[in-house]
Amino acid sequence: MTSKNTMAKGMTMTQKILADHAGLERVEAGQLIKARLDMVLGNDITTPVAVKEFRKIGKDRVFDRNKIAIVPDHFTPNKDIKSAEQVRFIREFAREMDIVNFFEVGRMGVEHALLPEKGLVVPGDVVIGADSHTCTYGALGAFSTGIGSTDMAAGMATGEAWFKVPEAIRFVLTGKPGRWVSGKDIILHIIGMIGVDGALYKSMEFTGDGLKHLSMDDRFSMANMAIEAGAKNGIFDVDEKTIEYVKEHSTKPYKVYKADEDAEYCCEYVIDLSTVKPTVAFPHLPSNARTIDKVGDIRIDQVVIGSCTNGRIEDMRAAAQVLKGRTVHPDVRCIIIPATQKIWKQSMDEGLFDIFIEAGAAVSTPTCGPCLGGHMGILAKGERAVATTNRNFVGRMGHPESEVYLASPAIAAASAVAGRIASPDEL
Amino acid sequence: MKVQGKVIKYGDNVDTDVIIPARYLNTSDPKELAAHCMEDLDPGFVKKVQKGDIMVAGKNFGCGSSREHAPIAIKASGISCIIAETFARIFYRNAINIGLPIVECPEAARDISDGDVVEADFDTGTIVNKTKGRSYKGVPFPEFMQEIIRAEGLVGYIRDQG
Numbered sequence: 001m002t003s004k005n006t007m008a009k010g011m012t013m014t015q016k017i018l019a020d021h022a023g024l025e026r027v028e029a030g031q032l033i034k035a036r037l038d039m040v041l042g043n044d045i046t047t048p049v050a051v052k053e054f055r056k057i058g059k060d061r062v063f064d065r066n067k068i069a070i071v072p073d074h075f076t077p078n079k080d081i082k083s084a085e086q087v088r089f090i091r092e093f094a095r096e097m098d099i100v101n102f103f104e105v106g107r108m109g110v111e112h113a114l115l116p117e118k119g120l121v122v123p124g125d126v127v128i129g130a131d132s133h134t135c136t137y138g139a140l141g142a143f144s145t146g147i148g149s150t151d152m153a154a155g156m157a158t159g160e161a162w163f164k165v166p167e168a169i170r171f172v173l174t175g176k177p178g179r180w181v182s183g184k185d186i187i188l189h190i191i192g193m194i195g196v197d198g199a200l201y202k203s204m205e206f207t208g209d210g211l212k213h214l215s216m217d218d219r220f221s222m223a224n225m226a227i228e229a230g231a232k233n234g235i236f237d238v239d240e241k242t243i244e245y246v247k248e249h250s251t252k253p254y255k256v257y258k259a260d261e262d263a264e265y266c267c268e269y270v271i272d273l274s275t276v277k278p279t280v281a282f283p284h285l286p287s288n289a290r291t292i293d294k295v296g297d298i299r300i301d302q303v304v305i306g307s308c309t310n311g312r313i314e315d316m317r318a319a320a321q322v323l324k325g326r327t328v329h330p331d332v333r334c335i336i337i338p339a340t341q342k343i344w345k346q347s348m349d350e351g352l353f354d355i356f357i358e359a360g361a362a363v364s365t366p367t368c369g370p371c372l373g374g375h376m377g378i379l380a381k382g383e384r385a386v387a388t389t390n391r392n393f394v395g396r397m398g399h400p401e402s403e404v405y406l407a408s409p410a411i412a413a414a415s416a417v418a419g420r421i422a423s424p425d426e427l
Numbered sequence: 428m429k430v431q432g433k434v435i436k437y438g439d440n441v442d443t444d445v446i447i448p449a450r451y452l453n454t455s456d457p458k459e460l461a462a463h464c465m466e467d468l469d470p471g472f473v474k475k476v477q478k479g480d481i482m483v484a485g486k487n488f489g490c491g492s493s494r495e496h497a498p499i500a501i502k503a504s505g506i507s508c509i510i511a512e513t514f515a516r517i518f519y520r521n522a523i524n525i526g527l528p529i530v531e532c533p534e535a536a537r538d539i540s541d542g543d544v545v546e547a548d549f550d551t552g553t554i555v556n557k558t559k560g561r562s563y564k565g566v567p568f569p570e571f572m573q574e575i576i577r578a579e580g581l582v583g584y585i586r587d588q589g
């Protein structure tokens with residue numbers, strides 16, 4: 001007799017990773033556990049608060065100076081005196097604690113594009129980050145989730161965090177996506193379907209044949225937006241593409257976890273990727289999704305292509321493919337921000353910047369900048385932007401009466417040319 | 428632990444960008460954050476909020492970013508407790524970790540009106556609406572979280588554990 005002799009159901013991928021890191025045989029949805037951490041992340045907004053809390057705990061060392069990453073990326077390069085002071089404060093902490101992974105301007109990137117690229121996260125890891133889009137690393141088959149500054153402080157002090165074990169929704173992807181359909185369109189489609197709290201407290205597990213048609217960059221942008229459905233984490237099956245990516249970027253040992261055949265899911269969606277159309281999320285929720293053929297005539301003032309969702313090399317290439325030989329509409333400002341130094345150099349070497357600049361777009365150094373309405377492209381009252389970012393809440397990119405439309409890089413680039421939300425096929 | 432206060436009510440999906448817009452995140456000073464709390468949703472909030480008031484909202488309260496500045500701003504503005512139909516999970520964690528009491532109770536969240544006087548008991552999850560003369564049963568915190576709250580947040584909890 002094999003393992004089927006117990007009453008216990010199998011575990012999801014997330015549950016298996018959590019069980020292992022809690023030193024338990026098995027865990028169940030709803031159980032509170034303490035898990036060992038492989039990486040603790042913070043940025044220039046959340047780390048200052050975490051450092052203050054860390055001091056209150058009263059430890060004089062962090063649990064492991066190799067397993068903490070601090071990435072000043074939001075108001076970077078520092079936009080004003082206050083943000084410069086915040087970064088100085090965390091820089092001093094990083095020096096004092098001898099933290100290996102502190103990333104300065106010129107060597108940095110937007111955190112969730114940077115960590116995988118630097119090989120700091122691998123399959124099977126448990127990662128917490130004081131940034132909600134930490135869920136991005138689920139693309140690599142890791143359990144990673146956003147937490148707050150106090151959790152970050154506790155994680156830095158103890159190397160552990162408490163979790164409630166989530167139940168999971170299973171997304172079975174089949175078929176091959178059509179032209180101009182990227183990971184971004186698929187995830188906007190999914191959030192439109194289940195809503196901004198459709199996966200609240202839950203884990204989103206992505207599996208199925210369709211995965212083989214999704215590049216790592218597609219998967220990063222999908223896992224990135226799991227939080228936009230309220231999920232605790234999003235996680236992808238590990239396949240050859242994942243392994244290839246990890247071997248190219250990391251020397252860390254990794255472990256591949258697979259959901260049990262009899263794992264329990266609270267529900268399952270089967271999504272035929274060949275039926276997904278390019279999708280745009282209208283203000284002011286990522287779930288206000290409309291397919292490109294239903295957007296109507298929406299005039300725009302600005303386009304932003306970048307962020308931890310879509311500032312990777314494939315995103316730059318998609319934008320260049322659309323902008324090549326075309327020009328940005330006279331009424332539109334188009335701002336392009338490669339997410340890391342490496343992507344920046346790669347874009348330059350591939351000649352993408354020539355295309356962008358000849359088209360009349362601005363290219364910026366890596367930063368979160370406009371994505372959170374920080375700097376580098378803030379919207380005035382009544383202005384509209386198409387952005388490849390992940391949030392379109394009220395006031396997200398500037399004035400409370402401005403509007404953000406979320407889309408893929410191809411749609412964003414086409415919209416920059418057309419002066420209204422458009423598909424590349426309309427140009 | 429019990430609190431009583433007047434209710435300020437909001438709808439569904441109150442996100443962290445409206446609780447405290449990113450343009451103010453170049454500081455982590457609770458007083459400065461409180462001065463801009465709820466600004467993009469309810470510019471009158473800062474003027475009308477009084478110490479001990481209770482915030483009541485619909486579904487998915489606190490969705491969006493992980494900024495702890497959001498519960499910090501609400502706490503520093505004088506709010507004693509938040510009651511909502513559901514909370515976004517990072518906000519939920521952060522509120523507990525910084526010692527801002529929250530109660531998940533769909534029935535209360537729907538029935539309570541702006542201006543009602545309400546009492547909330549975190550140990551039992553019971554909420555009493557003094558204005559309407561009704562009471563509702565919310566979800567009490569699990570034991571482990573009660574310990575964190577008793578230690579006035581996660582930092583105190585870890586310190587106590589040595």
Ligand code: SF4
Binds near residue numbers: 308
């Ligand atoms: S790019 Fe935007 S969503 Fe991503 S980490 Fe920066 S501010 Fe957050």
